[in-house]
Amino acid sequence: MKTLQSTLLLFLLVPLIKPAPPSQQDSRIIYDYGTDNLEEAFFSQDYEDKYLDGKSTKEKETMIIVPDEKSFQLQKDEIITPLPPKKENDEMPTCLLCVCLSGSVYCEEVDIDAVPPLPKESAYLYARFNRIKKLTAKDFADIPNLRRLDFTGNLIEDIEDGTFSKLSLLEELTLAENQLLKLPVLPPKLTLFNAKYNKIKSRGIKANAFKKLSNLSFLYLDHNALESVPLNLPESLRVIHLQFNNITSITDDTFCKANDTSYIRDRIEEIRLEGNPIILGKHPNSFICLKRLPVGSYI
Secondary structure: OHHHHHHHHHHHHHHHOOOOOOOHHHHHHHHHHHOOOOHHHHHHHHHHHHHOOOOOHHHHHHHHOOOOHHHHHHHHHHHHOOOOOOOOOOOHHHHHHOEEEOOEEEOOOOOOOOOOOOOOOOOEEEOOOOOOOEEOHHHHOOOOOOOEEEOOOOOOOEEOOOOOOOOOOOOEEEOOOOOOOOOOOOOOOOOEEEOOOOOOEHHHOOOOOOOOOOOOOEEEOOOOEOOOOOOOOOOOOOEEEOOOOOOOOOOOOOOOOOOOOOOOEOOOOEEEOOOOOOOHHHOHHHHOOEOOOOEOOOO
16 A cells, blocks of 8 residues: 555656756757857866966966967968068168269278179279278179279289279279289270379389270379380370389380381370489480470480
8 A cells, every 4th residue: 555655656746857957067068069169169168267277367368369360360471571682782881881872982081991892883983092902803793884993092912913804894993002013904995094102113014014005095103113114005195104213214116116207196295204213315216206205304
């Protein structure tokens, strides 16, 4: 009888029993399978619960911020964006040290000891009163448009023979007030060459150094150590300065042509020979082709 009562009581209570609601963790799992967008959020929440316990809310928020794809791309661009490429003719260091203006470079009294890199379009270089000791072929290898070079007042002792070989447009070359003992091979279109106040001796000038310079009008070799007038002077010469050397003699072929009495050198306007140990009056036939006598001592 008691067993029957217990069984009836059980059937009456079963409909009243309700299943317990799923736990918070279970609901996460259910929703996780139900939507893809909440997966990362649940992972961040678990990360907070396990590893950020005790840290400030600000720190937690910082850790769970997930930048979108665009943000990552912006950060990447900021990190790897290269610097602007250097321009081919960008010679800013030289043009800060010197003054670059319309194809002219002025490097005067800036205490440089070598020819600086020049803009390729350079036509005129003024590098006076510095400490340059040597000129090399590399100095002007990539500057083909140079027309004038002025190295007055440096310490130049040596010039490589190929230094001016590529300067086919060079018209004026000034090497005054240096320490030269000899002359390099000169470019063919020179109209002016100035090497006064050096230490050049006659053996330091090749026999044909000036012969092919058909445009040379002004030659300044005064205040050197020449023992004789350079040979094969071109017909184009107008002014020749050879004063204050060690010239002791000249010949009938120095300026004229001994075998051609009708020859006249009519372009020469001035020859200066004063300050040399030579008496010009002893060589009258040496000037027979000239319109003007050389300046110097005749007694």
